[in-house]
Structure formats: structure tokens, C-alpha cells
Amino acid sequence: MSEKIKDNVIESMKEVWERTKLLHDAPNHYCPGCGHGVVHRLIMEAVEELGVMDRTIAIAPVGCSVLAYNYLNVDTQQAAHGRATACATGIKRVFPDKIVFTYQGDGDLAAIGTGETIHAVNRGDKFLIVFINNGIYGMTGGQMAPTTLEGAKTSTSPDGRDVDLMGHAIRIAEMLALLPGAYYITRQAVNSAKAVRKAKKAIKKALQYQIDGKGGTCLVEVVSNCPSGWKMTPEESNKYLDDEVFDFYQLGDIKVPPKEEK
Amino acid sequence: MNKKQLMKGNEALAEAAIRAGLQGYFGYPITPQSELLEYMSRELHKRGGAFVQAESEIASINMVYGAAGAGARVMTSTSSPGYSLMQEGISYIACAELPCLLVNVVRGGPGLGTIQPSQGDYFQAVKGGGHGDYKLIVLAPNSVQEMADFTYIGFDLADQYRMPVLILTDGALGQMMESVVFPEYDIEKNRTNHSSWATTGRVNGREQHVITSLHLQSEDMEKQNQILQKKYRKIEENEVRFETIQTEDADFLLVAYGLSARIAHKAVNLAREEGLKVGLLRPISLYPFPYQAIEDLSAKVSGILTVEMSAGQMVEDVRLAVNGKVPVGFYGRMGGMIPQPDEILEEIKKLYSPKRRQ
Numbered sequence: 001m002s003e004k005i006k007d008n009v010i011e012s013m014k015e016v017w018e019r020t021k022l023l024h025d026a027p028n029h030y031c032p033g034c035g036h037g038v039v040h041r042l043i044m045e046a047v048e049e050l051g052v053m054d055r056t057i058a059i060a061p062v063g064c065s066v067l068a069y070n071y072l073n074v075d076t077q078q079a080a081h082g083r084a085t086a087c088a089t090g091i092k093r094v095f096p097d098k099i100v101f102t103y104q105g106d107g108d109l110a111a112i113g114t115g116e117t118i119h120a121v122n123r124g125d126k127f128l129i130v131f132i133n134n135g136i137y138g139m140t141g142g143q144m145a146p147t148t149l150e151g152a153k154t155s156t157s158p159d160g161r162d163v164d165l166m167g168h169a170i171r172i173a174e175m176l177a178l179l180p181g182a183y184y185i186t187r188q189a190v191n192s193a194k195a196v197r198k199a200k201k202a203i204k205k206a207l208q209y210q211i212d213g214k215g216g217t218c219l220v221e222v223v224s225n226c227p228s229g230w231k232m233t234p235e236e237s238n239k240y241l242d243d244e245v246f247d248f249y250q251l252g253d254i255k256v257p258p259k260e261e262k
Numbered sequence: 263m264n265k266k267q268l269m270k271g272n273e274a275l276a277e278a279a280i281r282a283g284l285q286g287y288f289g290y291p292i293t294p295q296s297e298l299l300e301y302m303s304r305e306l307h308k309r310g311g312a313f314v315q316a317e318s319e320i321a322s323i324n325m326v327y328g329a330a331g332a333g334a335r336v337m338t339s340t341s342s343p344g345y346s347l348m349q350e351g352i353s354y355i356a357c358a359e360l361p362c363l364l365v366n367v368v369r370g371g372p373g374l375g376t377i378q379p380s381q382g383d384y385f386q387a388v389k390g391g392g393h394g395d396y397k398l399i400v401l402a403p404n405s406v407q408e409m410a411d412f413t414y415i416g417f418d419l420a421d422q423y424r425m426p427v428l429i430l431t432d433g434a435l436g437q438m439m440e441s442v443v444f445p446e447y448d449i450e451k452n453r454t455n456h457s458s459w460a461t462t463g464r465v466n467g468r469e470q471h472v473i474t475s476l477h478l479q480s481e482d483m484e485k486q487n488q489i490l491q492k493k494y495r496k497i498e499e500n501e502v503r504f505e506t507i508q509t510e511d512a513d514f515l516l517v518a519y520g521l522s523a524r525i526a527h528k529a530v531n532l533a534r535e536e537g538l539k540v541g542l543l544r545p546i547s548l549y550p551f552p553y554q555a556i557e558d559l560s561a562k563v564s565g566i567l568t569v570e571m572s573a574g575q576m577v578e579d580v581r582l583a584v585n586g587k588v589p590v591g592f593y594g595r596m597g598g599m600i601p602q603p604d605e606i607l608e609e610i611k612k613l614y615s616p617k618r619r620q
């Protein structure tokens with residue numbers, strides 16, 4: 001094909017996909033197959049589609065997604081380990097018109113930050129918590145998390161999690177759903193195209209509630225993978241989610257706003 | 263006209279903060295600062311600010327981090343054990359260069375300690391407290407009036423230098439009632455616009471603003487440290503505050519801050535009645551510390567006595583300033599006990615000698 005014809009062909013082609021506008025054009029540091037990149041994209045797509053970039057503030061955690069602001073092209077604060085929701089409360093109470101979301105892993109949200117998480121939701125502070133649950137401490141090298149399943153091997157449960165010694169896997173979304181301040185709590189996944197579409201819908205819905213000033217905290221848990229920490233290939237890790245993890249962390253809405261109940 | 267009012271120190275500070283345009287207060291109950299929290303809960307919502315009683319001091323300081331990072335004029339207050347809990351958050355705030363006001367109404371420690379006044383938090387206030395190389399501007403009032411005055415100054419300094427400012431006071435100053443006059447203060451004129459760096463949302467598609475204290479590359483982390491250190495040198499040059507009392511002809515010098523300085527002032531009067539030429543230097547800014555002023559005075563006196571409500575913390579800075587030129591003694595009470603003027607006079611007499619004039 002001559003260069004000229006090639007140019008004409010390219011020109012005549014319709015662009016059907018492009019980089020999400022609110023993601024930085026930067027190579028990310030996540031391991032191959034990790035779910036973080038997908039969730040980043042879903043949130044930024046939702047923010048763009050809802051047209052709230054000019055008042056959106058993200059809160060990054062401590063953990064693998066500590067550098068989220070290198071990818072999410074919105075104003076971002078990096079919070080101390082576990083304190084993302086407190087940070088969000090500070091912003092949202094002084095500036096109620098801002099659209100605020102935290103992005104936290106399971107160690108951040110369900111271990112060191114349990115107190116901040118519970119009390120933010122109990123106050124019904126009107127922001128979105130995006131909770132990435134991959135059942136492990138990825139950043140520090142694969143230690144046991146509060147969400148690690150019984151029997152699962154990690155670098156600090158080398159013989160598998162023994163619940164008598166190490167406690168049980170914690171379903172924090174169900175705990176939080178008991179609080180009156182929780183407005184919308186759902187558990188999603190991103191290990192298949194279908195799951196990704198559903199997760200996107202949930203994130204967008206939660207942000208819409210916040211834009212509408214609806215009363216309470218929203219939490220979208222994404223049960224994700226950690227191929228490196230789980231010592232699996234990305235494909236194996238996605239299959240493991242289907243085969244084992246979703247039995248314990250069941251997907252779907254856990255608490256929906258009152259009027260949406262059937 | 264601003265009239266004289268009789269108020270507790272904690273309440274005067276709270277009122278001054280609201281008059282200074284406070285947009286958010288985040289705090290947790292702890293004696294002896296709870297009046298401040300309670301005053302805010304009564305007043306702040308009515309007067310346009312946000313009040314949250316947090317679930318802990320850790321949450322409080324991180325709420326301050328969030329709101330300050332979004333460009334708001336915010337504060338928290340606590341007492342010693344609560345201040346210890348806040349250290350991680352303060353380290354983040356200092357590194358991320360966020361302006362805010364912190365108040366520590368100090369009580370006796372260590373541990374759960376006592377609810378009585380103390381100055382045992384000098385080290386954690388002035389020497390950093392949390393991890394890493396950072397400083398706060400630390401102001402030490404010695405009256406209810408100064409509790410109010412330093413609040414305005416504190417907010418303005420925080421804005422000017424983009425850093426946390428701490429008012430280090432104690433349970434006695436927080437609890438006692440004195441008359442106070444609130445000065446005129448033009449909020450709009452004094453409050454700095456932080457929109458050039460704060461997380462407000464990417465208005466008009468501007469570049470992203472990021473608030474972080476993370477610099478994974480050592481070169482970058484050192485650079486951020488150098489920025490902070492440069493700022494601290496500027497502060498040491500421009501923001502030293504102190505007061506001297508009867509130092510012109512003094513043969514002997516007392517150094518004390520806050521409540522101790524009031525008591526030391528009484529001791530100066532007692533000593534003068536007995537013909538002992540004693541003067542007092544009161545550091546007002548504990549960081550930056552008035553090293554030069556103390557060094558200058560040390561050349562004119564035969565000895566120095568530092569008085570604190572602690573086992574001796576500020577005395578280390580006094581000794582650094584004096585650098586061995588004259589003896590530096592220490593007298594302190596601990597655990598909520600307050601030194602008495604006659605006790606201080608006794609100590610002065612042990613160390614006093616008239617300066618040999620040339």
C-alpha cells in the first residue's frame with residue numbers, strides 16, 4: 001500500500017475508542033493483570049461523563065494506589081494510611097459542593113483505617129468510597145490483610161490463614177451497610193467484561209447520588225485480584241476470583257437507597 | 263467599639279478563631295481543652311463554618327489535612343495525649359505545606375498523666391514531634407488576651423508560610439478567666455487566596471493540583487526537605503518574638519514562657535524588693551526560638567535560671583544560646599504542679615551574684 005492510500009484509509013476510519021480523557025497519558029506502575037488500572041479508568045469515565053471534573057477531588061490512600069494521582073487527572077490529596085475518609089470529611093464538610101471520592105485498599109480501609117471508615121459512614125458524610133479488596137497487602141510484598149480468606153497463603157500466613165490465630169476474613173461492606181448513614185453499598189468486580197460494565201454503572205450511580213446531594217455515604221467495593229501477591233498469572237487470578245473468592249465476597253448491591261427497594 | 267469581655271482562655275481562643283474567618287473546626291473532647299470544642303459546637307455553624315466532633319484526634323488532624331488542602335482556613339485543638347496522637351498527621355501537613363492552626367492546651371504527663379497544667383510538651387511541639395525534619399511556628403501565650411491575639415497572628419503566619427502554626431498553651435491559661443478585647447480584623451483582607459495550589463477541582467480545565475508528602479525518589483525527597491529548610495531559615499530570620507522585663511540593669515536573668523513567665527515575673531518583683539537585680543526574658547515564639555536575644559543578655563548577667571512546668575525542656579535551648587558563657591540553672595515542677603514565686607526566689611538566691619562591672 002502506498003503511503004498516500006494508507007493515509008486516506010486511516011482518515012476514512014472512524015475513531016471508536018480513545019484514551020479516557022481524565023487519565024494521564026502515563027505508563028502505570030501496577031503489575032500486569034492488576035485490577036487497579038481498570039477501576040481508575042471507570043471512575044474517570046464516570047467523572048467525565050457526569051461533567052464534574054471542575055469540582056472533583058480524589059483522595060489517594062497508602063498502598064499500591066498511593067500514586068493514583070499520576071493516573072487520575074483530577075485534583076488529588078494523598079492521605080495518611082487509613083485516614084482517607086477523615087480527609088474526605090474535612091473537604092466535604094467545608095465545601096459541600098465538591099464531588100469527593102476516596103480510593104482505598106483493604107489494608108487501608110479495613111485494618112488501620114477501620115475507625116475512620118466506620119465513623120465517616122456513620123455520620124453519613126456524602127462522598128464515595130471506592131474500596132479495592134484484593135485480600136492482601138500488595139505494596140509491602142503480599143502480607144495477610146484483614147480480608148484474606150481462611151486458608152489463603154500470604155507472606156505472613158505462610159501455612160494459610162488460620163482463623164484461630166489470625167482472625168477471620170472481614171466483610172466490611174456488610175458491616176457498614178448496618179449503619180443508617182450508609183446510602184448505597186455495593187460489591188462489584190472487574191475480572192470480566194460484563195463485571196466491568198456493571199462496576200462502571202455502580203460507580204456512576206454513586207457519583208450521581210452525591211451530585212444530587214442525596215443523604216449518606218456511598219461505597220463501591222471492587223473485589224479485585226493481585227496476581228503478584230497471590231503468586232498467580234493474571235488469568236489464574238481472575239479464575240480464582242470466580243471459583244473461590246466470590247463465594248465469600250458475594251457480588252451485588254448490599255444496601256440501596258430506600259425508594260429503589262422493590 | 264470592641265468592648266472588654268470576661269472569658270476563659272479556651273473560649274477566647276475559639277471566639278478569636280471564628281472572628282478570624284474560621285471555615286472548619288475538627289476536634290475531639292479532652293480535658294482541659296474541651297471548652298474550646300464546646301464553644302465551636304455552639305457557635306461555628308451559626309457563623310458560617312463547619313464543625314465536626316471527630317472520632318479521635320487522629321481523625322481530627324486528618325480532617326484538618328483534607329480541608330486545609332482544599333484551601334480552607336481550619337483548625338483543631340487538643341491536649342497533650344491527643345497531641346501525641348496527631349503527630350503523624352502533623353508531619354504530613356508540614357511536608358505537604360498546608361496552612362492550619364493547631365492548639366495544644368498542655369496537661370501533665372507522661373502517659374495519661376493528669377488534667378492539671380504543664381509545659382511538658384515543649385519537646386514534641388518545638389523539636390518536631392513526628393517523623394522527619396520539620397518545624398511548626400510555635401506561639402506561647404501567657405494571658406487570655408494573648409490566647410485571642412495569637413490566634414489571629416497564627417492564622418496569618420500559617421497562610422504566609424504555608425505551614426501549620428501551633429499555639430502551645432496550658433490547662434491554667436485555657437481554664438482561667440480574664441478580660442479580653444477582640445481586635446478589629448478584616449477577614450477578606452487578611453485571608454490568603456490558595457487557589458494556585460489547593461485542591462478545588464480543575465476549574466476551567468486547569469492543571470491538576472496534588473497535595474502529597476510522598477516523594478519516592480531520594481533526590482526529590484531531599485529537594486522537598488531543602489524547600490522546607492529554606493522556609494525555616496526565613497522564619498528564623500523574621501518571626502522571632504520575645505518580651506523582656508527589667509533586663510536593662512539586670513545582673514541575673516530568668517527565662518520562662520507561658521504561665522511560668524507570669525510566675526517568674528512575680529519572682530522578679532520579689533527579688534527586686536530585696537535589692538536583687540533580676541530580669542526576665544519571655545520567649546513568645548518557641549520556634550523560632552530567641553537564641554540571639556538570650557545570647558546577647560548572657561553577656562550582661564552573671565547567671566541564668568530557666569523556669570518551666572516540666573523536668574527541663576526549654577532549658578536545653580537556653581543552654582544552646584548561652585553556649586557555656588554563664589551558668590544556666592533550672593527550676594521546674596512536674597505533673598501538673600505549678601512553681602511558686604517564693605520557690606523561684608529561693609533558687610535565684612542560690613545562684614545569684616552581682617555582675618562584676620568593668
